[in-house]
Amino acid sequence: MIKILHLSDIHMGSSFSHGRINPETGINSRLEDFIYTLSCCIDQAINTPVDLVLFGGDAFPDATPPPYVQEAFASQFRRLVDADIPTVLLVGNHDQHSQGNGGASLCIYRTLGVPKFIVGDQLDTHCIETQSGKIQVITLPWLTHSTLLTRPETEGLSVAEVNELLIERLQPALEGEIRRLDPDLPTVLLAHLMADRANLGAERFLAVGKGFTIPVSLLIRPEWEYVALGHVHKHQNLNPNNDPPIVYPGSIERVDFSEEKEQKGYVLVEVEKDTVHWEFHPVPARDFCTIEVDVTEREDPQAVILNAIQKRAIQDAVVRLIYKLRSEQLDLIETGALQGALQTAHSFTIRPELVSQLARPRLPELAVNRSLNPLDALQAYLDNREDLRDISEAMLEAAHSLLNS
Structure with missing residues (x-):
């Protein structure tokens, strides 16, 4: 053999x-x-x-x-x-x-x-x-x-x-x-x-x-x-x-x-x-972990998010935290506390998603002091546009095609 x-x-x-x-x-x-x-x-x-x-x-x-x-x-x-x-x-x-x-x-x-x-x-x-x-x-x-x-x-x-x-x-x-x-x-x-x-x-x-x-x-x-x-x-x-x-x-x-x-x-x-x-x-590949939380109907969204983080095995993993909230809840979220709770991860990103169409979501990954390639930036944008969900996949494919042409 x-x-x-x-x-x-x-x-x-x-x-x-x-x-x-x-x-x-x-x-x-x-x-x-x-x-x-x-x-x-x-x-x-x-x-x-x-x-x-x-x-x-x-x-x-x-x-x-x-x-x-x-x-x-x-x-x-x-x-x-x-x-x-x-x-x-x-x-x-x-x-x-x-x-x-x-x-x-x-x-x-x-x-x-x-x-x-x-x-x-x-x-x-x-x-x-x-x-x-x-x-x-x-x-x-x-x-x-x-x-x-x-x-x-x-x-x-x-x-x-x-x-x-x-x-x-x-x-x-x-x-x-x-x-x-x-x-x-x-x-x-x-x-x-x-x-x-x-x-x-x-x-x-x-x-x-x-x-x-x-x-x-x-x-x-x-x-x-x-x-x-x-x-x-x-x-x-x-x-x-x-x-x-x-x-x-x-x-x-x-x-x-x-x-x-x-x-x-x-x-x-x-x-x-x-x-x-x-x-x-x-093989022992690096773990990736997605934590998704919907706090739109919760009185203490910060506590709910922190509890969701604590329940997941994030040690040395690449983590993304995605939480949905209403615009009026923005002031109830302390990003520093969320970052502290994720410190045991290998790396992490935090992505808030607003359910309200009356306010634009605050996206830390799109801040002026962050460096993202065009495709990651487009992905972050589309992930926060409910009205574009039906065509988001086609838009990503078109973007890949343009960048690879």
Whole structure:
């Protein structure tokens, strides 16, 4: 049996807004969280030991991460080189330039000739020699319209029509790789994609306007024993019949509050020809905690909010406190006391929401002395506009699309 560790969507260098600077290291605490959970995965790979590591893409938030973030990522994967464990790094949508060409953040590993490291930046088949025998890995990186189609071919077509045309181009390309396979060796498809049956999380916004959706039926083939996916941050198996398993391991650390209730981790796989066994393993990701309180009908709103905080396990968690109140109750809330009650949290935000339409809500996160990126600012604004709730999701998607264009 060949043992494989399958992980994906590290996004090292993201979620800094939920952290703080560690005075001892000068590093954002959220980067330290991501380094820690990645180290847990690498520890498992080395201690098992596994024969192969498959990374499903999205190493960083974008294709040009700061050098110190790249170094943190490389220092962990270097341990696999030292342990003589072959590794495949697949290119995801965040690893590409904004134009969708190349895997800028990962191609350095190929340029430097890192031993036993393969960068999957194109559809290709790799025969890998492991300690337990040979295995074939088909790499399918994140595909954009420009990858398979020219601009004239897509002019005048709807999004659905372009998606259909892309699938028509991808099918024979995959078939070509399948025909090259050695039928006596086990095979894994390693792909970074949005499958049509996937339950989505933060990535529904992170990839707006890019790539396309691939039907799960295209991934169910008898020629491969396991389908290792990346891109969707929620762990799931899209083919419960396991013929073959089609598995998203999910991200290894929470990116934002949309992933608050999701377990984070990696997958251990044992595979040989016509046989596969896989198991999800959680990692100790940082807890996120949302406390929502409606005090509009309460005589002592401050006490109610403080009591709600005391009932939750907020120690070392990333916390957001959301409370609804009437405009005439504003003077009954002492923000300093709320901040004091949240001091045991790793970090926190306080978001009051006014139910009255006669007064504008006081939003601490939008104060002039706060630094927010445009999307967080828009989210905070929409969260306090009841009259825009019906179109808030569409507005967020449009904003993501504009910022990523």
